[in-house]
Amino acid sequence: MARLVMKFGGTSVADIDRIRNVARHVKREVDAGFAVAVVVSAMSGKTNELVAWTRAAAPMHDAREYDTVVASGEQVTSGLLAIALQEIGVNARSWQGWQIPILTDGAHGAARIMEIDGSRLIERMAQGQVAVIAGFQGLAPDNRIATLGRGGSDTSAVAIAAAIGAVRCDIYTDVDGVYTTDPRIVPKARRLDRVSHEEMLEMASLGAKVLQVRSVELAMVHGVRTFVRSSFDDPADPRLADAENPPGTLICDEDEIVEKQVVTGIAYSKDEAQISLREVADKPGVAAAVFVPLAEANINVDMIVQNVSEDGTTTDMTFTVPTSELERAMKVLEGARSSIGYSSLQGSGDLVKVSVIGIGMRSHAGVAASAFRALAGKSINIRAITTSEIKISILIDSAYTELAVRTLHSLYGLDAA
Ligand code: ASP
Numbered sequence: 287m288a289r290l291v292m293k294f295g296g297t298s299v300a301d302i303d304r305i306r307n308v309a310r311h312v313k314r315e316v317d318a319g320f321a322v323a324v325v326v327s328a329m330s331g332k333t334n335e336l337v338a339w340t341r342a343a344a345p346m347h348d349a350r351e352y353d354t355v356v357a358s359g360e361q362v363t364s365g366l367l368a369i370a371l372q373e374i375g376v377n378a379r380s381w382q383g384w385q386i387p388i389l390t391d392g393a394h395g396a397a398r399i400m401e402i403d404g405s406r407l408i409e410r411m412a413q414g415q416v417a418v419i420a421g422f423q424g425l426a427p428d429n430r431i432a433t434l435g436r437g438g439s440d441t442s443a444v445a446i447a448a449a450i451g452a453v454r455c456d457i458y459t460d461v462d463g464v465y466t467t468d469p470r471i472v473p474k475a476r477r478l479d480r481v482s483h484e485e486m487l488e489m490a491s492l493g494a495k496v497l498q499v500r501s502v503e504l505a506m507v508h509g510v511r512t513f514v515r516s517s518f519d520d521p522a523d524p525r526l527a528d529a530e531n532p533p534g535t536l537i538c539d540e541d542e543i544v545e546k547q548v549v550t551g552i553a554y555s556k557d558e559a560q561i562s563l564r565e566v567a568d569k570p571g572v573a574a575a576v577f578v579p580l581a582e583a584n585i586n587v588d589m590i591v592q593n594v595s596e597d598g599t600t601t602d603m604t605f606t607v608p609t610s611e612l613e614r615a616m617k618v619l620e621g622a623r624s625s626i627g628y629s630s631l632q633g634s635g636d637l638v639k640v641s642v643i644g645i646g647m648r649s650h651a652g653v654a655a656s657a658f659r660a661l662a663g664k665s666i667n668i669r670a671i672t673t674s675e676i677k678i679s680i681l682i683d684s685a686y687t688e689l690a691v692r693t694l695h696s697l698y699g700l701d702a703a
């Protein structure tokens with residue numbers, strides 16, 4: 287029997303009615319002949335509430351006890367869904383992370399999955415029992431519950447799919463797939479039928495918040511076919527019974543994508559800030575002097591631009607950090623002024639990074655050039671540029687976000703007819 291993983295996020299299990307609706311989606315797949323494992327999140331808002339409680343109890347608290355508290359949200363939904371399934375005649379049993387077990391490392395609050403023994407699950411599923419698994423949690427080496435970081439139940443689902451050799455990992459959420467760009471900005475955005483793991487990774491890390499980034503990495507490494515679809519579809523809708531082509535977006539290996547688009551999507555991430563160091567000495571060790579203290583302060587640096595020095599003695603260095611870290615980064619750099627040596631330090635917030643993403647870029651020249659020309663045509667000033675094999679990122683003032691995204695979206699022919 288083919289095994290299928292179905293994952294339901296917080297809005298999909300927000301109340302008992304929604305959980306009943308989820309049970310009907312699960313029953314549809316059971317009736318279609320799949321051996322099903324379901325992974326659930328906590329009811330929407332629940333994890334935030336639990337986190338707030340731990341903070342109220344003590345602003346600085348033991349991470350192991352944080353995990354004990356916040357993992358409880360998923361325990362509740364796993365039990366409720368098992369009850370709802372039993373109620374409609376589906377044999378089902380809940381599983382907590384420690385019962386499977388899902389073994390993690392010891393980083394409480396942000397643990398990584400190390401190993402999953404899928405044999406017990408497979409055995410029960412083969413007997414016709416649906417496994418309803420609490421997402422977001424596992425068992426740490428200290429024999430205590432660990433959680434995987436916010437949004438971690440996507441990662442639980444993909445890891446379970448890899449461990450039991452599922453044919454697909456369906457991620458049911460409150461949107462019906464992955465779009466060419468944010469439909470709130472570009473009403474002509476289209477749902478993608480397929481997107482490669484690599485492209486999705488770029489989109490996810492750039493603020494297309496459908497999936498936790500780590501889950502996409504894991505899916506890529508293990509070749510898990512992940513399907514993003516809506517839990518708000520009527521479980522009885524005949525289109526959903528079409529196992530070959532249900533509505534949604536398949537995230538898969540590049541080889542499965544026959545028609546490779548040059549550009550697949552336009553992503554953007556707000557809240558970027560830019561820092562410039564003027565007249566930094568142009569000599570070995572300067573980049574380390576700038577970026578090591580920032581790394582030690584746990585500040586993520588993204589786009590880095592260093593000018594070629596005119597006279598061979600000094601140069602300017604510019605890079606971006608998240609807006610929320612701007613103040614802290616400036617303090618760190620002020621503190622390191624004597625070891626770095628610069629004439630002035632400038633910081634500005636309110637920037638946005640717009641990225642053009644597509645695996646077809648590997649074999650097509652001129653994608654960047656046409657983007658720059660199109661943005662110039664709209665008088666949008668580019669502050670920094672970075673590129674990778676499948677992505678071009680452009681830093682601009684946030685006031686131009688919508689104009690830039692729309693311009694690029696139609697430039698590459700992504701607008702819906
Ligand atoms: N409930 C957890 C959270 O809100 C995990 C998840 O939903 O993915 O972060």
Ligand code: MG
Binds near residue numbers: 498
């Ligand atoms: Mg989520």
